[in-house]
Amino acid sequence: xxxxxxxxxxxxxxxxxxxxxxxxxxxxxxxxxxxxxxxxxxxxxxxxxxxxxxxxxxxxxxxxxxxxxxxxxxxxxxxxxxxxxxxxxxxxxxxxxxxxxxxxxxxxxxxxxx
Amino acid sequence: xxxxxxxxxxxxxxxxxxxxxxxxxxxxxxxxxxxxxxxxxxxxxxxxxxxxxxxxxxxxxxxxxxxxxxxxxxxxxxxxxxxxxxxxxxxxxxxxxxxxxxxxxxxxxxxxxx
Numbered sequence: 001x002x003x004x005x006x007x008x009x010x011x012x013x014x015x016x017x018x019x020x021x022x023x024x025x026x027x028x029x030x031x032x033x034x035x036x037x038x039x040x041x042x043x044x045x046x047x048x049x050x051x052x053x054x055x056x057x058x059x060x061x062x063x064x065x066x067x068x069x070x071x072x073x074x075x076x077x078x079x080x081x082x083x084x085x086x087x088x089x090x091x092x093x094x095x096x097x098x099x100x101x102x103x104x105x106x107x108x109x110x111x112x113x114x
Numbered sequence: 115x116x117x118x119x120x121x122x123x124x125x126x127x128x129x130x131x132x133x134x135x136x137x138x139x140x141x142x143x144x145x146x147x148x149x150x151x152x153x154x155x156x157x158x159x160x161x162x163x164x165x166x167x168x169x170x171x172x173x174x175x176x177x178x179x180x181x182x183x184x185x186x187x188x189x190x191x192x193x194x195x196x197x198x199x200x201x202x203x204x205x206x207x208x209x210x211x212x213x214x215x216x217x218x219x220x221x222x223x224x225x226x227x228x
Contacts, residue, residue, distance in 0.1 A: 044219045046218055100165075
């Protein structure tokens with residue numbers, strides 16, 4: 001069973017709109033979450049980390065974590081065509097010296113159309 | 115975010131031959147370096163995690179004999195894929211962390227095996 005599940009598989013939003021991506025873990029040991037964005041031909045770029053319950057906002061990006069349900073979401077407001085990419089949720093049991101041992105979801109393809 | 119440089123960006127090798135790839139943390143000292151492989155289907159597999167003052171830890175299905183890693187200092191790591199075959203193809207990603215919070219990836223080395 002996939003330990004980190006993302007939905008939807010793909011998403012299309014108009015330019016200027018809000019994009020909402022979801023991620024759920026089935027492993028209660030996963031307490032630390034990250035969102036990565038990958039453009040075609042590139043490596044994943046770290047967008048945000050979230051380790052505590054509630055919201056974390058960085059510019060147009062807001063992540064929300066609910067540890068009780070192991071659900072994390074990413075919301076992108078005022079979406080731009082340059083936001084079109086593959087978005088990955090990643091989870092880990094630990095940070096510190098063992099940061100690097102991440103479990104990734106299968107990704108959500110976001111397309112922002114003009 | 116932190117800059118991680120990988121070389122080469124892409125490489126083609128004949129089945130049964132070997133190839134070496136490099137990873138450089140630019141402007142920071144990486145406390146941990148993780149090597150991942152992203153399949154053509156975009157799934158991630160952790161190959162090994164190298165942490166300061168600790169031995170390199172290989173994940174199940176990956177061995178030092180097949181994927182030897184050198185991590186001589188806090189800014190540089192290299193990995194060789196020995197006797198590459200079709201199942202070894204993919205995007206090899208190096209991730210480095212300095213804050214022990216977020217893993218920053220390079221653009222990857224894409225391996226094609228003929």
